[in-house]
Amino acid sequence: MINLYDILKIANGQLFGEPAANLFTDFCLDAQNVGENQLFVALRTDRGDTHQYIEEAIQNGISGVLCVDPPTCDTTNVSVLMVNDTVDALLLWSQHTLKKLQVETIAVIGSSGKSASVDAITHVLKNKYETLAGNIDIAGKLSIPLSLIHLTAEHDYVVLKLAPAIPGEMDDMIEAVNPKIAVLMNIDCVHPATFEDCKQYTDEQAKLLRAIPPDGLVIINYDDNHTRALSNRVQAGVRVRTVSIDRFGADIFAFNVKVGIERIGFDLRYDGERYVARWSPILGKHHLYGLLAAIQIADFADIDIEDALKSLTELASLSGRMALLEGVNGCVLIDDSFAASFASTMAALDWLDEVHHDGQRTILVLGDMDNLGINSRNAHRTIGQRASDFVDYIITQGVESALSGRAAIDSGMNISHVTTTYSTQDVISALKDLKLTQQDIVLVKGGLQTGMERTVAALLKNPDDIQRLVRQETLQQDDMPLLRPSWVEIDADALASNVQIIRQNLADDVSLMAVVKADAYGHGAVLVARTALGNGAEYLGVASMAEAVELRDAGIRAPILVLTYAPAESARQAHQLDITLTVFDLEQANLYDRMARTVTGKLKVHIKLDTGMGRLGIFVDDAIRAFRHLQTLNNLEIEGIYTHFSSADEDFEYTSHQVEDFRMGIRPLRAAGINVKYTHAANSPATIANANNHFNLVRPGLILYGLEPSEKTPLWDKMRPVLSWKTKVLQVKHFPSGHPIGYGRTYHTRGNETIAILPVGYADGFRRAPNTWEYVLIHGQKAPIVGRVSMEKCAVKVTHIKDIRAGDEVVLLGQQGDEHISAEMIANWLNTSNYEVVTNIIPRVPRR
Numbered sequence: 001m002i003n004l005y006d007i008l009k010i011a012n013g014q015l016f017g018e019p020a021a022n023l024f025t026d027f028c029l030d031a032q033n034v035g036e037n038q039l040f041v042a043l044r045t046d047r048g049d050t051h052q053y054i055e056e057a058i059q060n061g062i063s064g065v066l067c068v069d070p071p072t073c074d075t076t077n078v079s080v081l082m083v084n085d086t087v088d089a090l091l092l093w094s095q096h097t098l099k100k101l102q103v104e105t106i107a108v109i110g111s112s113g114k115s116a117s118v119d120a121i122t123h124v125l126k127n128k129y130e131t132l133a134g135n136i137d138i139a140g141k142l143s144i145p146l147s148l149i150h151l152t153a154e155h156d157y158v159v160l161k162l163a164p165a166i167p168g169e170m171d172d173m174i175e176a177v178n179p180k181i182a183v184l185m186n187i188d189c190v191h192p193a194t195f196e197d198c199k200q201y202t203d204e205q206a207k208l209l210r211a212i213p214p215d216g217l218v219i220i221n222y223d224d225n226h227t228r229a230l231s232n233r234v235q236a237g238v239r240v241r242t243v244s245i246d247r248f249g250a251d252i253f254a255f256n257v258k259v260g261i262e263r264i265g266f267d268l269r270y271d272g273e274r275y276v277a278r279w280s281p282i283l284g285k286h287h288l289y290g291l292l293a294a295i296q297i298a299d300f301a302d303i304d305i306e307d308a309l310k311s312l313t314e315l316a317s318l319s320g321r322m323a324l325l326e327g328v329n330g331c332v333l334i335d336d337s338f339a340a341s342f343a344s345t346m347a348a349l350d351w352l353d354e355v356h357h358d359g360q361r362t363i364l365v366l367g368d369m370d371n372l373g374i375n376s377r378n379a380h381r382t383i384g385q386r387a388s389d390f391v392d393y394i395i396t397q398g399v400e401s402a403l404s405g406r407a408a409i410d411s412g413m414n415i416s417h418v419t420t421t422y423s424t425q426d427v428i429s430a431l432k433d434l435k436l437t438q439q440d441i442v443l444v445k446g447g448l449q450t451g452m453e454r455t456v457a458a459l460l461k462n463p464d465d466i467q468r469l470v471r472q473e474t475l476q477q478d479d480m481p482l483l484r485p486s487w488v489e490i491d492a493d494a495l496a497s498n499v500q501i502i503r504q505n506l507a508d509d510v511s512l513m514a515v516v517k518a519d520a521y522g523h524g525a526v527l528v529a530r531t532a533l534g535n536g537a538e539y540l541g542v543a544s545m546a547e548a549v550e551l552r553d554a555g556i557r558a559p560i561l562v563l564t565y566a567p568a569e570s571a572r573q574a575h576q577l578d579i580t581l582t583v584f585d586l587e588q589a590n591l592y593d594r595m596a597r598t599v600t601g602k603l604k605v606h607i608k609l610d611t612g613m614g615r616l617g618i619f620v621d622d623a624i625r626a627f628r629h630l631q632t633l634n635n636l637e638i639e640g641i642y643t644h645f646s647s648a649d650e651d652f653e654y655t656s657h658q659v660e661d662f663r664m665g666i667r668p669l670r671a672a673g674i675n676v677k678y679t680h681a682a683n684s685p686a687t688i689a690n691a692n693n694h695f696n697l698v699r700p701g702l703i704l705y706g707l708e709p710s711e712k713t714p715l716w717d718k719m720r721p722v723l724s725w726k727t728k729v730l731q732v733k734h735f736p737s738g739h740p741i742g743y744g745r746t747y748h749t750r751g752n753e754t755i756a757i758l759p760v761g762y763a764d765g766f767r768r769a770p771n772t773w774e775y776v777l778i779h780g781q782k783a784p785i786v787g788r789v790s791m792e793k794c795a796v797k798v799t800h801i802k803d804i805r806a807g808d809e810v811v812l813l814g815q816q817g818d819e820h821i822s823a824e825m826i827a828n829w830l831n832t833s834n835y836e837v838v839t840n841i842i843p844r845v846p847r848r
């Protein structure tokens, strides 16, 4: 229970208006998810301010509000308490509550395995004491008050995880909870990105050890070099105990450890005494340290060691932490989807290596590990290398874990056993392709933000088991720090489904070439290429050798056609990398042929005919002569012939003339003794307009991305845009009437106006002249651009938008609430095409 007047007093708060309820059952952080008698806490973090959601929380039935600034909405019948800082207030409340109820605190710290330890310790203490487990799944200070809500005077102990999210937080945490017992699990030097280096991270953890009072207890992992070195950081007189697996130097250690697929068995040596074999239903050696710590704490709290050992045989697995589930077709499914530090991912792999037996296929499904900053790339590579030691198949999901897949291939893993994807849907279809059986063991692991539990859910044999998966708290929505001021979000599921829809509209003998030139129209070439290939495309089209090489470097093996120019000097490289070139001129064909003299086999080319586009290509009238000549070039393999339409989006008649000319142009091919595999012509509008344009391969670009070629050639049903472009409000300012805004003072405020400054400008592709966007979206409302767009910034008018603050999300392209801005609308504003809108978002804007 949370008493309003407790917080009022201890946090030096101030009531706003008449209070209504004064007792609350829980804190509420998500205005969309309000329970009975809850207190909404408005939080200000570097990611935004939930003050703006107070009104929504009230509408959803909140009983009280804790905030910093006075709310601007109607608060009748709701208690509103204002404090200097909401998180500080909650910490003071935590401190007060622990003191008042006289409950002892046990704090568990370290890089991984904290939740399992909290669980084991709680379980053992319950032999004799009322104990509360504080297993709240968020890092940082807030986890403390959230853990203490259900604390009562009946409790003797509370076991908390302390995970400082930024340097310095540990001090505040210690002050709030005053722990008597500390358990230090391990220290992973691949630390969170918010810490400068391993030393800073280690020092932060060590603060807790120093804070333990002389009548307290510190338990340290003896097998971890970093933690062992910290045993001297405690105050004089504090009892320090070490736990270990197999090391005689430790005070308490497990030996004869038997790692099984369902449980772990061990003998125990405690202060020189030996206790025999116990099994505990936990998975992974790394979780054994938590059990050993629990036994030590039991002894400290006068619980018999045999009793403690016995209760450890009854542990239940925690959701998402090496939880054993039954998967489809009876496969063994290990759900480790709760979170992924480097250490916990490594430990999960070590476990898998140890338990799998011959004849069993091991499959690793890996999402990006949690925010590791500069360590991330190396960490992901190392995981891939480790996996390649024994794993049979790797399926990755996301940009970072793609590096793990790549590293596994570089370490010798068969490329066809590594699948790189960017969406849940593609992971699931890759798993389907593996035709899982009882002989398979699938480990699903990934960071908080990758939501790998969705994959686990799709793999369950028994749908009811879905209740055993980790729940995604709303707080995790957007945990990425904003290194760049604006970003592009790619909906890989939308992309996958667009490709499938295109595929469904093609006859069986028509192949699909996904055109991914210009970094896949600004969507990210590698991601798009892989997703398209995974969903029905067979061929890729690019504009240059550089683009083709980028795809090969990423490990993509599918055929690639360079649609524009490749210099003759690159012909040998093209052959070596199996890249197909375009021949649009005989002199160029001669050069290619000459360069290809020294290769074994032939250089693959497609011939391009000009049937009225008036750009690259051989005229139809010259085709016969050209074919005869090409036939004499022995080092070229003519794999295809194509043409390009100039007006397929608007003039169907002209297009049909081009089709006829093309048919005429290719007729003499056979006579010249040339048999091509592919004949193709259709870009996006031509693909949609008429199956007569398809020949036996189509080359759509635009529609892959859910963009509409023209009103005359509307997208097929259910196709949807893939790209959104977003930023955040940088500053909100109130201007008096007549104040100039931006370079050249082209706009003056017309009354008291609120203006929001956004960190996006023409250098990002947010065009300045002659026209720019009419408006962007904030809080689901239109905010018109005012003044000139600068290189890095622009200004929007937000006078009419309530409670707007720095950090609020802004949509430049995409959906927000009921409003949306499409690439087509922007094209209209800029007097250009949707093609140009998306390709102008420059690559320095990161793709997520």
Ligand SMILES: *Cc1c(COP(=O)(O)O)cnc(C)c1O
Pocket: 515, 517, 563, 644, 682, 683, 684, 685, 699, 700, 701, 702, 703
């Ligand atoms: C870009 C391009 C395409 C794809 O055009 P969309 O209109 O985006 O479908 C197809 N063929 C060639 C030769 C291209 O250059």
